[in-house]
Amino acid sequence: MTSITNKRVSYDIGCMKSLRRLPDRVALKFMDMMTRYMSDPTANGLNLETVEGSKDSSIKSLRVDQGYRAIAFEVGHDIMFVHVNEHDKAYRWAAGRRVKLDPETNRIRVIEELDAVVEAVAGPALSNLRLFEAVVDERLRGLGVPEEELPAVRQISTIEALESAEERFDPLTYQILYAVAAGYKDDEITTLTGIGGDTEAEPQAPAGELTFGQMIETEQSRQSIFIPDSEAELRRVFEEGLEGWRIFLHPDQRKIAYRDYNGPVLVRGGAGTGKTVVAMHRAKHLADQIEKDPSRAGQRVLLTTFTTSLAHDIEANLRTLCPGHLDARPPRIEVINLDRWVSQFLKRKSFAREVAFFGEARDRLDQVWREVFDDHELPDGLSEPFVRAEWAQIVQAKGLTDQRAYVKTSRAGRGTPLDRKKRASLWDIFADYRARLISEGLAEPDDAYREATEILTAEAPNLPYAAVIVDEAQDMGEQAFRLIRAIMPEAPSGDHNSLFIVGDAHQRIYGRRASMFACGVNVRGRSKRLRLNYRTTQEIRAWAVSVLEGVSVDDLDEGTDTLRGYVSLMHGVAPELVGCRSEAEELDGLVAWVRALPEDQIRFFDIGVLCARRVDAERVQGALRAAGIATVLLQSGADDRTVPGVRITTMHRAKGLEFFAVAIPFLSDTAFPPSGALRAAVDSADREDIVMQYRSLLHVAATRAKKALRVSWSGKPTSLVRT
Numbered sequence: 001m002t003s004i005t006n007k008r009v010s011y012d013i014g015c016m017k018s019l020r021r022l023p024d025r026v027a028l029k030f031m032d033m034m035t036r037y038m039s040d041p042t043a044n045g046l047n048l049e050t051v052e053g054s055k056d057s058s059i060k061s062l063r064v065d066q067g068y069r070a071i072a073f074e075v076g077h078d079i080m081f082v083h084v085n086e087h088d089k090a091y092r093w094a095a096g097r098r099v100k101l102d103p104e105t106n107r108i109r110v111i112e113e114l115d116a117v118v119e120a121v122a123g124p125a126l127s128n129l130r131l132f133e134a135v136v137d138e139r140l141r142g143l144g145v146p147e148e149e150l151p152a153v154r155q156i157s158t159i160e161a162l163e164s165a166e167e168r169f170d171p172l173t174y175q176i177l178y179a180v181a182a183g184y185k186d187d188e189i190t191t192l193t194g195i196g197g198d199t200e201a202e203p204q205a206p207a208g209e210l211t212f213g214q215m216i217e218t219e220q221s222r223q224s225i226f227i228p229d230s231e232a233e234l235r236r237v238f239e240e241g242l243e244g245w246r247i248f249l250h251p252d253q254r255k256i257a258y259r260d261y262n263g264p265v266l267v268r269g270g271a272g273t274g275k276t277v278v279a280m281h282r283a284k285h286l287a288d289q290i291e292k293d294p295s296r297a298g299q300r301v302l303l304t305t306f307t308t309s310l311a312h313d314i315e316a317n318l319r320t321l322c323p324g325h326l327d328a329r330p331p332r333i334e335v336i337n338l339d340r341w342v343s344q345f346l347k348r349k350s351f352a353r354e355v356a357f358f359g360e361a362r363d364r365l366d367q368v369w370r371e372v373f374d375d376h377e378l379p380d381g382l383s384e385p386f387v388r389a390e391w392a393q394i395v396q397a398k399g400l401t402d403q404r405a406y407v408k409t410s411r412a413g414r415g416t417p418l419d420r421k422k423r424a425s426l427w428d429i430f431a432d433y434r435a436r437l438i439s440e441g442l443a444e445p446d447d448a449y450r451e452a453t454e455i456l457t458a459e460a461p462n463l464p465y466a467a468v469i470v471d472e473a474q475d476m477g478e479q480a481f482r483l484i485r486a487i488m489p490e491a492p493s494g495d496h497n498s499l500f501i502v503g504d505a506h507q508r509i510y511g512r513r514a515s516m517f518a519c520g521v522n523v524r525g526r527s528k529r530l531r532l533n534y535r536t537t538q539e540i541r542a543w544a545v546s547v548l549e550g551v552s553v554d555d556l557d558e559g560t561d562t563l564r565g566y567v568s569l570m571h572g573v574a575p576e577l578v579g580c581r582s583e584a585e586e587l588d589g590l591v592a593w594v595r596a597l598p599e600d601q602i603r604f605f606d607i608g609v610l611c612a613r614r615v616d617a618e619r620v621q622g623a624l625r626a627a628g629i630a631t632v633l634l635q636s637g638a639d640d641r642t643v644p645g646v647r648i649t650t651m652h653r654a655k656g657l658e659f660f661a662v663a664i665p666f667l668s669d670t671a672f673p674p675s676g677a678l679r680a681a682v683d684s685a686d687r688e689d690i691v692m693q694y695r696s697l698l699h700v701a702a703t704r705a706k707k708a709l710r711v712s713w714s715g716k717p718t719s720l721v722r723t
């Protein structure tokens, strides 16, 4: 027996999973031993014992209590725990295992070599029952199954047998086998595993030359091996649960979040690909760097979003990832939505006008417009809604403050042409509106962004930010990007790790748009894409993508994006598409669907009903309540999951949420897009924009579902859905 001190301890995903199956007292004891060792390795040495008769001399066992043993590999400076189980089972598991440094996949693999005898006996007898019969060795090897595991693969007879043999295989092998069995194509499996193909991650050194200690640190190994940085981190992971996003990042995610960049970075990815997860890890990484360097004390990372609710969610999640950075005084990470940041900044700068973000202040804007329209004649053929749309989408969106700039500006994308004369008379109206706003002490959000940008540019105040991370970038307009660039201007020494921008133009639901390049944010050569959807099954994702079929979407810059090449981690059942004769029948069906969901697998808070309009959400609430089903109508605040009840909310609010099962009712051709929204269109181009926003909204709503989706309508379905 050797008492081990001062080694680096890590845990592979198999160990984490086996911990979950242990009785609580055993799991707690193991966790306690590990955290104590990490807090003071010299005082709390680990008594590792050699496993007699094992194939690999580095395999060791650790007594957890009388009946349980943990299995680990001890190589050089590292101890990697791989399994915890009852005494005999643990030793049996350990007997045939060995650790392999696999240069092909740039990972540490934990494999079991079957004896040739077992193989010979099992082979012919099972020949007509083999799950992978039609799959040749070469394909499996190419996908990353180690040679040594092929005999065991050949013994698997059914998908259920594969599932119950999970512990027999190296975690990556299991993932590959499962994907092959589920019918994924090779390029899709490459996306799932991050091996080879067109992935962001790549070997960091010639893989063949890496030692165990180096190989365990690769982006690829860390997809399934957790190396805690500190006792606090280990304790948090044990306490908060083992949700993959915190520890087992996809190699692409880790590479994107944990590298240095010499300029702004753009990360795109379809719904559910872990963009927010990457943004959070990026914040942690940059804050870790600040913490380690005493000369950077007081600096911080600004993580900003478009909506308040996402900012709340991110802050809550960061509390489980790196609370120290939020609680430090001053904090090393600040999470705030951009509107709020602007309000606070302008307040500090004694900006005297009230910014009309929502509510009563917005009603006052309507009142000012009414007064302006009373005093002006509109140019021929133009309506009041047109004038307001021109103001919002051209003048304010582009930050135009004088007539010359307005006359010269490009109005690309606006349907109704305007000659010079019309533009000149429109400018009179705009100038009057602006003057009245100022005398009323009011400002629109775009004014606030512009003012803040001007103050920052003129004063260059000493802000504490070392970097800005932006989530939901697709919903931010030009003024927002100019402001972000002004908060984090390019340093004289270059743009080191300055801006990290995350978004998906397919999910643009607020009608704003900007080219980052035009706003001084140059991401050329640093544009990344995430392709693995962790949230939604392949079947639901395919349906959600069909809603956007044939539509061209930008890449948040000056190019175009596509939803091709995405893969979902899971397969599941096809979405239910339900046509009804009336809305009453639709609501009855919805109630029956909620009741029929398997109660043992799913709790009410994990069911979301998403509607285009708040009034519809209220109708759904009425129907569910009448049937005795508890409900929660979600408003703009965070979703408190300790309150029981089916979640009902608008599709807009659903952004940032996810549910096991989602229902989207009222998708008839007269109800979706809602007629009120279409009536607001000022011309055919505007109408197309509105329809596009509703397509995106439906795409967002559908991609909130993890496992089950129900879509319904009464009468004729909207042309936006494929039935």
Ligand SMILES: Nc1ncnc2c1ncn2[C@@H]1O[C@H](COP(=O)(O)OP(=O)(O)OP(=O)(O)O)[C@@H](O)[C@H]1O
Residues within 6 Å of the ligand: 243, 244, 245, 246, 248, 249, 250, 253, 269, 270, 271, 272, 273, 274, 275, 276, 277, 278, 504, 507, 534, 535, 655, 656, 658, 703
């Ligand atoms: N490496 C990972 N391991 C396990 N789960 C992950 C991983 N990365 C992301 N997830 C999970 O996938 C889901 C989607 O992640 P996230 O919200 O970051 O995606 P997103 O791209 O921002 O989505 P959207 O654009 O739809 O809002 C979350 O439940 C998250 O915890």
